[in-house]
Amino acid sequence: MDNLLVAENVYKRFGKFTALNDVSLSIPRGSIFGLLGPNGAGKTTFLRIINQITMPDEGKVYLDGKPLHPDDIAHIGYLPEERGLYKSMKVGEQALYLARLKGLSKAEAKERLKYWFEKLEIEEWWDKKIQELSKGMAQKVQFVITVLHRPKLLIFDEPFSGFDPVNANLIKDEILQLREEGATILFSTHRMESVEELCDYIALIHKSNKLLDGPINEIKKAYTSNTFEIGLETADKNALYADLQSKFEVGPAKYKSIQDDLKLTIKVGEKDDSNELLRYLLSQAKVNHFVEVIPSVNDIFIKTVTQNA
Amino acid sequence: MRNLKLIISREYLARVRNKTFIVMTFLSPLIFVGMIMLIGYLSMLNSTDQKIIGIHDDTGIFAEEFKDGEQVQYLDLSEKDLQLARTQVLENEYFGLIHISPLNSISGKPDTIEFFGKETPGFGTIENIEKTISDKLTRKQLIDKGIDVSEIDKARADVSVDIQNFSGEKSSKMSNYIKMFFGGAAGYLLMMFIIIYGNMVMRSVIEEKTNRIIEIIVSSVKPFQLLLGKVLGTSLAGLTQFVVWVILGSALLLGLSTFLGIDPMAAQTPATMAMENAGNPKINQLVIDILKLPYASLLSFFVIYFIGGYFLYSSVYAAIGAAVDSETDTQQFMFPVILPLILGIYVGFFSVVENPHGTVSTIFSFIPFTSPIVMLMRIPFGVPWYEILISIIILIGTNFAVLWLSAKIYRVGILMYGKKPSYKELYKWLKY
Known part of the structure; x- marks a missing residue:
């Protein structure tokens, strides 16, 4: 597989504390990769290593097949979780400065900034100072600064925190657009909805260790348990429930519906048994609801973390 | 190097554009010059302001020793009664009054030398009074013992050392x-x-x-x-x-x-x-x-x-x-x-x-x-x-x-x- 970024056996210690313990990751080119983990798991340390803000104690990081080099800064765009801007500096001037630090020429930076400011309809902010803007407005400016130099690898640490739903959506669309244009995106978050929505691949870091990683579909498949959520319309719920309980592995179901159904989950031995189950159910009652239970990333996250606690 | 230049220019501009910096840069010389002017002006004022000090000398030998200076004028009030002299000093708002009591026949010195004043006089004033009296007293005692004072005056020499380094530069x-x-x-x-x-x-x-x-x-x-x-x-x-x-x-x-x-x-x-x-x-x-x-x-x-x-x-x-x-x-x-x-x-x-x-x-x-x-x-x-x-x-x-x-x-x-x-x-x- 074509990987843009590969980390091999990365260790990082601060004194006696180990922040990263033998972490290896591969981020496929053109993917949206979600880096998940509870607070303090080591995500930010890992991102800082990719950005060469801190150096790993052991292990190697490769970008585009070559070991990470200081000049690679120009190919990476990083939106840190702890982000801010100079309060008393004007928006335009500040954006220009940060863009030029990434290696853009003044004219180039100005032109691209104009494009982005028009796109996000924030042109009138150019001469305003950051302290006159709201937090969400400042976040938009930071987003523009992160993507301005068209990096191959974009790293977003909790990108949606601080955005209202409208702007969060706007930024989400921009991120998807950037992926279309060929960028690879590394996401760090503990907000599972956005992972579910955007990511193709995930990795889970907990207490400095990588617990799992891979394509999100495969991981989900691995976590399915051939369980089906069922809603049945019948005259005598209790009789039916007792009957099913004697034949299958039955559990409670928590989905919402407007029908006054008998709700339950049934686990079958193998996936192919589902048709048999459905056939049986059809013979017993009217089937209003029949869905395979697919674990959400949130479920996987909680399950894995508690298992390793 | 390119980034260093960018950072330097940003930091420089951030400092220089700061309002406090601008105010300090342009106001400080004004304040500084203003202070010097004020001090200069005040010291000129000060020198025209003459103090008058009354002297009530019971011995009759010291009063004439106090010479008027640029800042002080002495007024001999020895003829008057001490109480009267005090009222006069007070009424005319003179700076103060020196009172020298008669000479003690045994020690040959006045028993008390007092200064009355509304304000406490400065060190310089007091030192000047003490020096004047002690000089006169020393001379008087030398003369009393039969020593020729003019010889002593001649013998006294003002010395000032010429400092010079080996290359002949004088300082x-x-x-x-x-x-x-x-x-x-x-x-x-x-x-x-x-x-x-x-x-x-x-x-x-x-x-x-x-x-x-x-x-x-x-x-x-x-x-x-x-x-x-x-x-x-x-x-x-x-x-x-x-x-x-x-x-x-x-x-x-x-x-x-x-x-x-x-x-x-x-x-x-x-x-x-x-x-x-x-x-x-x-x-x-x-x-x-x-x-x-x-x-x-x-x-x-x-x-x-x-x-x-x-x-x-x-x-x-x-x-x-x-x-x-x-x-x-x-x-x-x-x-x-x-x-x-x-x-x-x-x-x-x-x-x-x-x-x-x-x-x-x-x-x-x-x-x-x-x-x-x-x-x-x-x-x-x-x-x-x-x-x-x-x-x-x-x-x-x-x-x-x-x-x-x-x-x-x-x-x-x-x-x-x-x-x-x-x-x-x-x-x-x-x-x-």
């Missing part, structure tokens, strides 16, 4: 004062600059931390580059301010003094003394002494030691800024930074003045944390070139060492939030 006590004045002013100015601009560097580091912009920047540039750019940019702002002060200050001083007809030099003691002795050959010597000061070397060494000292301290200030979360947390680290600076000033004003080439002065002009101040104070007295060279080499060497250590603390500290730093913690950071 005088006066020129030593001048050297002290210029050296002291340079040392003091340097300390002020170090503290003001060191603080600026520290505040700007704290600002980047509290604004949370720091991580965005260090994902583009190395922390060391940022540190260096910050220190350099701020030093340029400092030099800008200094140049503006010098130009504006001297222009203002020149303009105002010709406009108002006040001699600003009147506020400075050596010059005042010179004016009083108009026509005295000593003034010529003074003017020569002032002109003879090694300005070129003084100025160039000021710049060298300013840069050296400023770099040393501002990298320490930057490390402190990186270690804390807010300015209020800096207190515990401030004292050890200010201490050597104050020590330098003390050594300068006590030891260098006493003995510019003594052991203490020499040692402190080698120690890098005090050398910029102490050496600057010594330079007007003439310091061998090799001593200056050694001192500068030590300073530069220490600069590299301190910068290296500061950069390590800085690198860790800027990304560390919410940790109350202790010295132990900082030591740990050095090893990360």
Whole structure:
């Protein structure tokens, strides 16, 4: 597989504390990769290593097949979780400065900034100072600064925190657009909805260790348990429930519906048994609801973390 | 290099555009010149204000000894009753009344000498009264013992040592004062600059931390580059301010003094003394002494030691800024930074003045944390070139060492939030 970024056996210690313990990751080119983990798991340390803000104690990081080099800064765009801007500096001037630090020429930076400011309809902010803007407005400016130099690898640490739903959506669309244009995106978050929505691949870091990683579909498949959520319309719920309980592995179901159904989950031995189950159910009652239970990333996250606690 | 230039220019502009900086740069010379003018004006006022002191002399021998001066006029009230004299002094609002009681026949001295006044008289006034009476008394007693006073007067000699170095350059006590004045002013100015601009560097580091912009920047540039750019940019702002002060200050001083007809030099003691002795050959010597000061070397060494000292301290200030979360947390680290600076000033004003080439002065002009101040104070007295060279080499060497250590603390500290730093913690950071 074509990987843009590969980390091999990365260790990082601060004194006696180990922040990263033998972490290896591969981020496929053109993917949206979600880096998940509870607070303090080591995500930010890992991102800082990719950005060469801190150096790993052991292990190697490769970008585009070559070991990470200081000049690679120009190919990476990083939106840190702890982000801010100079309060008393004007928006335009500040954006220009940060863009030029990434290696853009003044004219180039100005032109691209104009494009982005028009796109996000924030042109009138150019001469305003950051302290006159709201937090969400400042976040938009930071987003523009992160993507301005068209990096191959974009790293977003909790990108949606601080955005209202409208702007969060706007930024989400921009991120998807950037992926279309060929960028690879590394996401760090503990907000599972956005992972579910955007990511193709995930990795889970907990207490400095990588617990799992891979394509999100495969991981989900691995976590399915051939369980089906069922809603049945019948005259005598209790009789039916007792009957099913004697034949299958039955559990409670928590989905919402407007029908006054008998709700339950049934686990079958193998996936192919589902048709048999459905056939049986059809013979017993009217089937209003029949869905395979697919674990959400949130479920996987909680399950894995508690298992390793 | 390209990024360093960008950082320097941003830091420079951020300092220079700051409103406080602009106000300070343009207001300070005004305030400074205004103060000198005020002092000059007041001292002129003062000299026209004459005090009248009454004398009630029961012995009848001292009253005539008090000679009227420029500032004091004496009034002999001995004929009147003491009580009457007191009322007269009070009613006419004279400055005070001296009362000398009759001579004691055994000790040959007046039993009491008193001064009555609404205000407590200054040291000078009292000293003058005491000296006048004691001189007269001494002479009287010498004459009483049959000693020819005129012979003693003849025998008394005024001595003034001509100081000269081996290359034949003459200096005088006066020129030593001048050297002290210029050296002291340079040392003091340097300390002020170090503290003001060191603080600026520290505040700007704290600002980047509290604004949370720091991580965005260090994902583009190395922390060391940022540190260096910050220190350099701020030093340029400092030099800008200094140049503006010098130009504006001297222009203002020149303009105002010709406009108002006040001699600003009147506020400075050596010059005042010179004016009083108009026509005295000593003034010529003074003017020569002032002109003879090694300005070129003084100025160039000021710049060298300013840069050296400023770099040393501002990298320490930057490390402190990186270690804390807010300015209020800096207190515990401030004292050890200010201490050597104050020590330098003390050594300068006590030891260098006493003995510019003594052991203490020499040692402190080698120690890098005090050398910029102490050496600057010594330079007007003439310091061998090799001593200056050694001192500068030590300073530069220490600069590299301190910068290296500061950069390590800085690198860790800027990304560390919410940790109350202790010295132990900082030591740990050095090893990360």
